[in-house]
Structure formats: C-alpha cells, structure tokens
Amino acid sequence: MIKKVLIGILCSAAVLTLGILIGHFGITKSSGSAPSWVRDVAKDVDESLVEKFLSEVDNIQIQENLRELTKVPHMATTAGDEQTVKFMLKRWQDPESGLDQAWREEYMVYLSFPDPKNPNSVTVGESLILQTKKILRWFSPYAAYSPAGHPKGKLVYANQGKPSDYELLNRTIDLNGTIAITRYGGAGRAAKAINAAPYGIIGVLVYTDPLDINDGLMSDINETYPHSWYLPPSGVERGSFKNHYGDMLTPYLAAKEETYRIPAKNVTGIPPIPIQPIGFEDAYILICELGGEAAPSEWQGSFSCTYNFGGPGFKHTSTFNNSDVKLDIFNYEEVRSSANVMGVIRGSVEPDRYVIYGNHRDSWVHGAIDPSSGTSVMLELSRVLGKMVKQGKWRPRRSIIFGSWGAEEFGLIGSAEYTEQYFTKLSERTVAYINVDIAVFANATLRASGMPSVQNVIFTAAKQVDAPGLDSMSVYDNWIQYANKTSPAHGTIPRVGYLSGAGSDYAAFVHYLGITSMDISYTYDRSKTNARIYPAYHTAYDTFDYASKFIDPGFTSHQATGRTAGNILIRLADSLVLPLNCSDYAESLEEYLKTAIDLYQHQLKARNISMGKNKTFNNAPDFYPEMNQNALYSRKTHDKSDNSLPLKVRMINDQLMLLDRAFLNPLAFPDKYGYRHVIWASSSAGQPTFPGLADAYDKAESSGQSNDWDKVHYHLSVLSQAIDGAAHMLLDVI
Amino acid sequence: MIKKVLIGILCSAAVLTLGILIGHFGITKSSGSAPSWVRDVAKDVDESLVEKFLSEVDNIQIQENLRELTKVPHMATTAGDEQTVKFMLKRWQDPESGLDQAWREEYMVYLSFPDPKNPNSVTVGESLILQTKKILRWFSPYAAYSPAGHPKGKLVYANQGKPSDYELLNRTIDLNGTIAITRYGGAGRAAKAINAAPYGIIGVLVYTDPLDINDGLMSDINETYPHSWYLPPSGVERGSFKNHYGDMLTPYLAAKEETYRIPAKNVTGIPPIPIQPIGFEDAYILICELGGEAAPSEWQGSFSCTYNFGGPGFKHTSTFNNSDVKLDIFNYEEVRSSANVMGVIRGSVEPDRYVIYGNHRDSWVHGAIDPSSGTSVMLELSRVLGKMVKQGKWRPRRSIIFGSWGAEEFGLIGSAEYTEQYFTKLSERTVAYINVDIAVFANATLRASGMPSVQNVIFTAAKQVDAPGLDSMSVYDNWIQYANKTSPAHGTIPRVGYLSGAGSDYAAFVHYLGITSMDISYTYDRSKTNARIYPAYHTAYDTFDYASKFIDPGFTSHQATGRTAGNILIRLADSLVLPLNCSDYAESLEEYLKTAIDLYQHQLKARNISMGKNKTFNNAPDFYPEMNQNALYSRKTHDKSDNSLPLKVRMINDQLMLLDRAFLNPLAFPDKYGYRHVIWASSSAGQPTFPGLADAYDKAESSGQSNDWDKVHYHLSVLSQAIDGAAHMLLDVI
Secondary structure (H helix, E strand, O other): OOHHHHHHHHHHHHHHHHHHHHHHHHOOOOOOOOOHHHHHHOOOOOHHHHHHHHHHOOHHHHHHHHHHHOOOOOOOOOHHHHHHHHHHHHHHOOOOOOOOEEEEEEEEEEEEEOOOOOOOEEEEOOEEEEEOOOOOOOOOOOEEOOOOEOOEEOEEEOOOOOHHHHHHHHHHOOOOOOEEEEEOEOEOHHHHHHOOHHHOOOEEEEEOOHHHHOOOOOOOOOOOOOOOOOOOOOOOOOEEOOOOOOOOOOOOOOOOOOOOOOOHHHOOOOOOOOEEEEOHHHHHHHHOOEOOOEOOHHHOOOOOOOOEOOOOOEOOOOOOOOOOEEEEEOOEEEEEEEEEEEEEEOOOOEEEEEEEEEEEOOOOOOOHHHHHHHHHHHHHHHHHHHHHHHOOOOOOOEEEEEEEEOOHHHOOHHHHHHHHHOHHHHHHHEEEEEEOOOOEOOOOEEEEEEOHHHHHHHHHHHHOOEOOOOOOOEHHHHHHHHOEEEEOOOEEEEOOEOOOOOOOOHHHHHHHOOOOEEEEEEEOOOOOOOOOOOOOOOOOOOOHHHHHHHHOHHHHHHHHHHHHHHHHHHHHHHOOOOOOOHHHHHHHHHHHHHHHHHHHHHHHHHOOOOOOOOHHHHHHHHHOOHHHHHHHHHHHOOOOOOOOOHHHHHHHHHHHHHOHHHHEOOOOOOOOOOOOEOOOOOOOOOOOOOHHHHHHHHHHHHHOOHHHHHHHHHHHHHHHHHHHHHHHHHOOOO | OOHHHHHHHHHHHHHHHHHHHHHHHHOOOOOOOOOHHHHHOOOOOOHHHHHHHHHHOOHHHHHHHHHHHOOOOOOOOOHHHHHHHHHHHHHHOOOOOOOOEEEEEEEEEEEEEOOOOOOOEEEEOOEEEEEOOOOOOOOOOOEEOOOOEOOEEOEEEOOOOOHHHHHHHHHHOOOOOOEEEEEOEOEOHHHHHHOOHHHOOOEEEEEOOHHHHOOOOOOOOOOOOOOOOOOOOOOOOOEEOOOOOOOOOOOOOOOOOOOOOOOHHHOOOOOOOOEEEEOHHHHHHHHOOEOOOEOOHHHOOOOOOOOEOOOOOEOOOOOOOOOOEEEEEOOEEEEEEEEEEEEEEOOOOEEEEEEEEEEEOOOOOOOHHHHHHHHHHHHHHHHHHHHHHHOOOOOOOEEEEEEEEOOHHHOOHHHHHHHHHOHHHHHHHEEEEEEOOOOEOOOOEEEEEEOHHHHHHHHHHHHOOEOOOOOOOEHHHHHHHHOEEEEOOOEEEEOOEOOOOOOOOHHHHHHHOOOOEEEEEEEOOOOOOOOOOOOOOOOOOOOHHHHHHHHOHHHHHHHHHHHHHHHHHHHHHHOOOOOOOHHHHHHHHHHHHHHHHHHHHHHHHHOOOOOOOOHHHHHHHHHOOHHHHHHHHHHHOOOOOOOOOHHHHHHHHHHHHHOHHHHEOOOOOOOOOOOOEOOOOOOOOOOOOOHHHHHHHHHHHHHOOHHHHHHHHHHHHHHHHHHHHHHHHHOOOO
C-alpha cells in the first residue's frame, strides 16, 4: 500500500532538486535599471556575513551569560525565574545589540510544588532517618505531580519500574500495601508509579544508581563532584512526573486566564500514588538491607551488596528488622503565571516566513547545564545578530523569532501553550524550528536530531565551524568519527537522529504543528562513559562551577554549538531557496518502509492487507501527464540566462516548508496527547519504522483480535494517505 | 471572553484595507527595462476581458449542454453516469475550447440501490395496492441507505417525523409495532426514521405534501406538470437518507481501493428501520383513511380530509378497515467505483494558488435542474475561458480547477473524498471554492451564500451582469429588491446567506478544509410561492422539458448565473490582491457576538463564565507596539510612486486566503463528522450565532448539569482561541 508512494516521493524530490537549481541560477543577480526590490528578492546567503558571524561568537561572553543566569535557582514561576525574565528582556531590548522587539507572554499553568513548611520525608520504622535534602527553601527535591500522601508499608526493589519489572516481582511477592524503590531509566518517571499502582503498591521511591550515571563510582571522598563530573551521593534527580506535554488543565487551548480548565481530577498520565526521588546515599541504605530473594542480574546496580527483591521488607538481620517505610509527601498543585520571553528580528523580503530558535529558561535548581547552557548560547547568537541589525549591516530575508520558554521542566509547557495560541499563524509561516536546550552535555562531539530534510544544512554549517580543542578539524569531521551511517545517496555521513519523543521544547513544533525541526548540542564520547545523561542532571549540583570545571572548561564546546546552530539559523533565514532537502526525507522513509516490509509484510499478506501497492499514486503519472514534462522544463530552465519569477522561488520554498505539514493527522493517535505527525510520533514498539503501524501491529500480534488487525490496516491507510499527500505537495503544483 | 477580540479583527481589517491599497497602487505598471516578469507579477484584472467573457456566455449553448446531459438518467455509477463522465472529458479535452488538462479520478464508495428484480412495494392488507412508481428499471424510487426489510403494522401519521412529532403522537397512541407515514420537511431524511425507532415504530413512509411543494395544488388534470411547474401526484422525491457527508466506510480517508473500511455495521446516522418515499397520490389514499383523533392544525396538509393520528390504523368505516400496512424493501448496499472529472487551467504567475469551481454530475433520474443546470453552466464557463486560453488571449494569474463531482446525491461523496485525498495541498493553496449546483431554482433573482468575505466580489460581479428579462437592470439591482439587509458599513445591500449546512458540495470545502467558499444560483420570488424547493426536485419529472418550459424558458437565468459566477471566478483568479474583504467577515462576527451576548450573557455571568474580556488580545498592542506603526507605514506607502515587492502582495493575499483556516478546530465537534469550522458548523439551536456555543448552551440549559455548563465554557474558549488566531493572521505578520 505504501511502497510505490515512497518511490513517488523520491521522484518528486528529484523534480524539486531541479527546481532548486532554477532558484539558484535562474534569477539574475543584477537587473539593470529594474526597481531595487528586483535585486533584493534574488539575494542569497552572504558567505562573508556567515564568516563574520562565526568569528564574533565568543566563548567568554557565553561564560558570562551562564554566570549571570545561574546566580540564583530559577525554577518556573519563582522569584529566580522572574529575575531571568528581566535579564532576557534587558538583553533583547538592548539598544546596541538587542532585537527589533522583545516582550513577555504569560500563561496560567498547572504546576506542582513541595510545601516549604512541610518538607517531604522518608521514614524507616519510628525514626526519621532519611530526609530528602533541602538545598534551599522551596527547592527541596520532589516529584512534580506526585500526589501528596503518607503511605506506609514494607519495602520492595522493583528495578526500573517497567511493567515487566512489576510483573516479575509480583510472581514472587504479594505487592499489596508495599512501597517500591526503583532506579531511574528504562521507564518514564510517571510510569514508575502508574505501572506500580495496579499491583497494590502504595508508594514509590526513585533514585539514580551509580551504575547508570556514575560509571559505577560513588565515593564523595575522591570520586564524585567536586573531584570529577560524577554525581555526589546526596544528589537527587528531580523531574516532572507526567506523560503528556503541555498544560494539563487546558488541552489544545492556550492556558490564558479565562480559558476553560478541565477538573484536576480528570487529569491523566500522572502518578496515582505518591512517589519521591532520593539520592543514592539513601537508596544504598535501603536497598542493601532488603530481604527476600536476590533480584536477577539485570536488576543489579553498583552498590556493594546484592540487590534483593525484599521480603517484602528488610532482612531479619538488618537493624531495620521488620520496619515499614513511610513516605510523607506534602506536594500541592497550583495554577501559576509562567512567562515566555519572545524576541524578533523582522525579515526584510519575506517577513511572513519565520525561523524560530528556542530554549526553555526555567531550571530545577541553578540549572547551569539544563537549560542555561542553551540560553547562554542563544543570548550570544542574539547579541551578534542583533548588533549586525542595529548597525544596519544585515537584516535577514525571513523573520527570526527567539523563544525563551517557561515551565519546560513541568512538561514543555511554555512552548506547547505558545503553539496552541498561535497555531494557524505558526503552521502557515514557520520554515523551521531550532532547539538548543542543553547546549553541552559533554565536550566530545556534535549531536543533532531532526527531520531528515535538515540534515544537509546541519552538515553545511558544521563543516564551517572548527571543532573545539582540535587543530584544523571541523565540527563535521570530528562528528563523523563518533556517529556515522552509510547513506545510499551520500556515502558515509554523520548520523542525525530523529525527534520521535518529547524530550524538549521541539515536541510541540514537531508533533503538534508538524514544523520541520532540529535539536542541537555537544555531547559525550560514548566510549568513555555509560552515564545515562550528564551526572548532575536535574540535581542541585548542576551549577556554574560544575559546568565550567567539568562539562566545558573554556566554554569552547558552547561556542562550537553556538556557531553551528547560528550558522544553520542564518542559512534558514537568508537562503534564497530553503536549504531543506526532501530527498533525504525520502531516504529515511525508504528505510522505515524497508523495516516495515521486513517485519510485517508476511503476517499482513496472510491477513489480506497489502503493503506493496497504491493504485492511486501509481496511476498518477497518467492523470497528470504534465508532471514529467515539467521535470524536463525545470531542467531546461537551469539555463542561467532565463529570468525567473521571485514567486517561483516562493512556490518552491512553500513546497519545502509545508512538506512536514502533510504528515499531520489530528485523529491518528487519539490516546497520545499532541501527537499528530504520523512519521515521528512516539512509539512503544521500539522498531525503527512508522510508529502508528508498529504499535498497532504489536498490539494485534499480542491480542490476536480482529479489530486490532483492523487498526493495523487503518494505520497503513493513514500512513499511505499522509505520504501520498506529502508527495502531492512536492509534485508540480498543478 | 470574545468581545474585544472581534473589535481586534475589525481593527486589523482596517490595517489590511490599507495593505490592499499598497497592492493596487504600489506596484508601478511599467518598469522600463526590467525583466518581463516584473510587469507580469503586477498585472491586475483586465476589465475588457471580463466584458468579453460576459458577452460570450451564451444561453443557447447552456440549453444544448443541458439537452445533452439529460438524455439519459445518470444516477451515480450507472451507465448513464459513465456517459456524462465521457461527455465532460470530451468537452474539457477539446483542442479548441478545452482546458489545459482533464482527467477522471475514481473512488470506491459505499452506495445503496434498490433491487431491480424486486421493486420495493407498499401493501395494505392482503392486496398490493401501492407499488412505488417504477420510472425505469434501476430508477424506481427508494430511500438510499434504508435497510431492506418487511415490516408490517398499523399505520400512524407522524407529521414531519421530528422528535417532538413522535413525542406528541406517543402520548396518544402506543407506537410499538406501527408504521409511520411522514411528510418531507422539518427534519432530515434519515432523522425521520432515526427519531421513530426509539418508540418501537418498525417502518416509515415519507411523501411530499402538496401544501409544502405545490402551494396546495394537486390535480394532474389541469394544475400540475405538464400544465405548470407543480409536481404531479405520482412524483416521488428520492434522496440520500444519511446524516454524515462523505463515504461512510472510510471516514477521513480517501476511499481508494485498498483503504481500510470500517465494518458496515458500525456506520451511524442512517435509518435503523426501513423507510420508503411515496408520491402524494398514494399518501392521500393512506392518510385520508386513518382513524384515531384529529392531528393538531400544524400537522394538517393540503389533502381534502382531516389528517388523523391513526387509531393506530384506519377508520372502522374505511375499506381498509383494520388492515396492516406492509413495506417490502429490497435495497442493498454496495461499494462501487464513482468518478470525479477534474480539469485545470494552469496559472501564469501563481500556479500554486487555486480557485476551484465545482458541481456534482450525478442525478437521481434525469436531473435536469439538479444538477445538470449547474453542469450546463459550468461547461459554458469552461468553454468560454478554455477558448481564450487555447487562443493565447488569456491565462489566469492563479490556477483554476474545475471539479465535476461524483455521487453527491449519496452524501457529497465525490467532493468529500477529493478533499480527504488532497487535504494539505488544497488547504495550503486554495484561494476560494465556488459551487454552482442547481444553477436555477426559479427565474426571479440571484441567490448567494458564502463566507462574509466573499460578499463584496459577488456584488462587484452581479453589478456587471444584466438581470434576465429586465431592461437595463443589473442582477445586483434586481437582487436587492428580493433580499436585502442593512450593513453598518455599506447601508442597504443584498442579503448573502451563510454556508452552515451540508446541502451541496461546498460542505467539505467549508467545514473540513476551512476554505472560503460560496454557493450561487438563481431562485424564487418568495411572494409567489411557498414551495419548499422547486416541485420536481429529486423526482423523475426533473427533465429537460420541465426545465426549459417551467424553470427557465430561454435559459437566460442560467446565463445570468453563469455570467455572475464566471465573473467572480475571473476576479478571484486574476486580481492582484484577492478580492476577499475581511472587514465584512468582522461585521458578521460582530452580529453573532451581539446575539450571543443578548441570549447568553446573563446566565453565563451567573455561572461565573465571562464573555466580555480577553486579556491576551486586549493586551496585544502592548506586546506588539509595531503593529500600529505598521498601520501608519501602510498608509504612507499608499503613495503611488513607491515601488513595492511582489512578495508583499503575496503576503497580504496569503493572509486573506488563510483567514478561514484559522477558524478550524478538528476536535471541537467530536460528534459531527467533517465539521471543523467553529463559525459555520451546523447547529441545532436555531440561533444566528456561534454554533458550538449555541448548541452547548441549549443542552446545558435543558439538562442543568454542571458538566454541560463546562462544555459551554469550553466552547467559549475554543471560539475565543479561533477568533484570536484569525486576528493574529490578519495583524502585521511579525
């Protein structure tokens, strides 16, 4: 059903490539006595300006931005957050190096906080031996959206809190009334509690095992920060414990003051039972005292003891003996005003086309790496670009919008509300979204994810930037050593990931709006560490000191990320023809298709569902004979002497800009909030192929029910229609 | 919540009006030695070409088109339909007067037919005294999508089959096991059976009362056709008995061969019990013999007897005595291949902008008026325009797409599948859709419905066309005498209706795609007739003879409709700045708002739901200070000597084109298939105001439940966000 369609995309991509040549060569650069706008509309990227930009992006400026941004903790909607709002506005409204305009936009969003008067605590037996670390009033670690409650029961160890973990545990122990301790990883934060509740578990603890974050190291005497980048025993990873992104009380509506809010009791995708994060110093005490059988080897972490399931509860020999564990959780939910800070540079030729560059501003504590590394880079880009604009040396062809999103840590709320509020305007006008959240995880190599069509502009940009700390090697050449793949069209190239999840603010742009997006950072040498993420992630140790000593001394990786992302930004804003390559998209779709055929075709054939034929599209050339003629025509007009219309370039650009929009289907995933992109939606099947198809197939195969097989057929049709629709966007316009 | 927003729209409409002035005057008409495209992109409508077009639209050509189209019955997917497909293709592929390209596109759609071997029948007692008229094998009257079945029971009269009708009847009679006879009007076709079933009614008859269609006349000796336009006693109105438009087995997916189809048993919105249409000669026999109490006066029709409820069943004194009525219905459903015929004229400057002009091709029998009057006009327009193109005298700025839709009579299927298949392409590129289905209901005056933004171009066009049969009076001046209203901005003007229903193929364009649309025809002098519609509607009497003798002798009203619609088409295709007036849209929204405030504000205030304030938008000027500056800037560039960019005009046109798209919300009406436009969706509340709000309010007021009041608040928020979004599309682009 979808095979021919993909080939169709490839073909039309070829047509477009020719179209791109028209764009580049067809418009004469000087037009004699023509009006000045004739020259303006034909202007392409100015490479000397790119060079100037690259040379002006300054590592020390980034360092000082970070120092300023991390002065105080700035959790969403707190006084520290307000301080960063004012700082962003001041910088973006600076008369020498600010943007054309900058302003704040408020949303009233549903957040969750610990009670400053009653810190959450964990008790064993009668004595309060574990109390979650209080770094500062208001910032004691907690699980946002965990309900308040005071569950008390025998402790069990449930590995990562995956469904299979609880299932296995339940075979050995009666879990009713127990408290489960789990480690981070393997399952989403909220899922650890959601998966637990059906077994009668009444509370959950979650900690970071040194195996997963510290390459096994755990001594704060000489191993962990401040001796290295590793997490100290007292570090606690906070986080948002919810499954859906955006404000949960105002689904699909911008959370303005008077917006209708669903009753809080109707919110889904949050923990039904109390859950609390703790540091591994506390987890160690609890886990190593557990009784019962030894857990399987995959459940073992780095502690110097065997991880047992729990009796439930502790060993007889333990000092805890048969004590219960009690959680006292005082979290409460509140609707609060959270601000996005927005800034724009107005486009000169096509002000109604937007390139959006964004990052969140809120942190859990000081948030030096997450998110202030990204914000420091964004401020440096906007300073360099803003200065060129203020000095009259440059104005981009298209408009640039900078977004400093609020309340991302609570589930990408600021960016999601923004896309809900400006849905049509952003859909119709946005060329691309660039996300730089954690700018530097580590200083080994560039990392990029995005729609396949942005691969090429990322490569172009990365080739022009020097790799930090390496003599005469580009970011691109360095990158290809760390992560590469073989492309049928390009040979060996760096591997660009996909944005199928909702890990940062790109989510609403990718999944809800269907805007071509990318996420850029500097990251690890994976041969040197197995850390799940940089060790201080979401803890109070993510500070300026930590960042400047152990993540990126000298801030040169920040600089490289900024140069690369800024170069991409300029190219997207200034290129005459948008640097989006749809044939790279087709290559990825072909890979997905091949996987789908390998995995599913046999079974589907047996059920009379065909994957290999799409009559409509196959017949299209007969219906539209001129399509092929036009491909030829395009080839002919490659001739430089032929004058072409600026509207022809706009037409091609609109085809490129809107390609991803054709993949949207607002009804395809009724159970996944905000997921409309049928190629990149999240998937639980874990297969590198079309997500709706993969998940439906998994379900049908396990249930065997005929209506589940109907769903597989339905998702094939959704996919076929979406890809067909995308191909129609790329074919000759009429 | 929405008041200020509307004022905002008005303001931004003013900004746009200034923008329009830039477009008209800013681009110099000659540019010296500039490339030729500099002149081409600045070209506006050529009024001499409009005149030439008007003079060439020929009434006799239309008459001959109609004669050809109505030679044989052409119900969807029959041999007669195929004949019309070939005829359209021949005309649109004509080398002298055809289009650039024309082709057919097939969909496999779910239809319903009578069994040619077993004609449906209605029996009283033991003798077959009523047999539905068999006009021709395959075209015996039937209710499409009525299930087959053989219900037998006592007859009752249920007026129009509205919920209130059955409710009233049920107070007097036990309806279990009865057959209800109903008259057309008051409720949808399928609704008459859907409303009946819950009362235990097992079959339904439906007929056209002479009161509703014939101004009371019913004698075929001297009163009805062929003596006049009135329906003869044997005439039977056929129709599609379904609530949702489009193919019912493939919701939101184009019905291609391999598309997933839902099981037919899951189809909703069709009659759960057999229903059959009959002529009033048969209805007369049945109704005048009914026993029981006299029905209320509003239930009485034109028959020369009292309409009784039924005993149930007939009077004791009737020859039918206590006989049952039996329906023998042999209808069956089938998936069949139905064709759209498509034709295009490629645009010269903006080929990627479409003006779509369409009508369905299929009829119930010969379908002279419905739909062939419209098709005859469309063919004449395409002949005149095609000839100009073939002769090299003209090529529109934008592309023109002609659509001859299939299977409209079965629920707008061809046009709906087309919009599903090409969703993104059509959404992103279509400037407007013009529907001319029944071109001439009667020859008194023009009738037009559409989004308020098209009012002005309809007026412009109608002022340039002579009213048929009237000396030196324009279609516009004639129209204003029949239907007018007072506009705050324009004074007395003809009344243009809204497209809030799904009466013809505009439905998918308006409600699913959110494309600015209009529906044009010539119609009645309402002071001369109360006929629900032209009397031969959907009967075998709708023939060429009928049309040419009683609807439009001389075909001058067809000509006037064609000239007006064609003039609109040219203006939409050729105008430099699109002739869509968003301030007229704002005027209609203000009226809707005023009604909403009058009707609902008091109650909503009492429930703490505010309608009068929208903080976001109210504050917008502070956020975007440049907006107002730009209004000033626009005013300044009114100056003719200032050169402007062609991309600036494109930008304004995109704002106008996409305005309606901002009103779409795919989740607002989960129970209404294909309805996404929050301003024009269908509504059962019967109030001239926002449909979702009105329906939710009605429900909440009658149930009093708090979750129903929540729905009212929700719809206010949906509306507020949509209008806000539309305003953002009109404001300065960045």
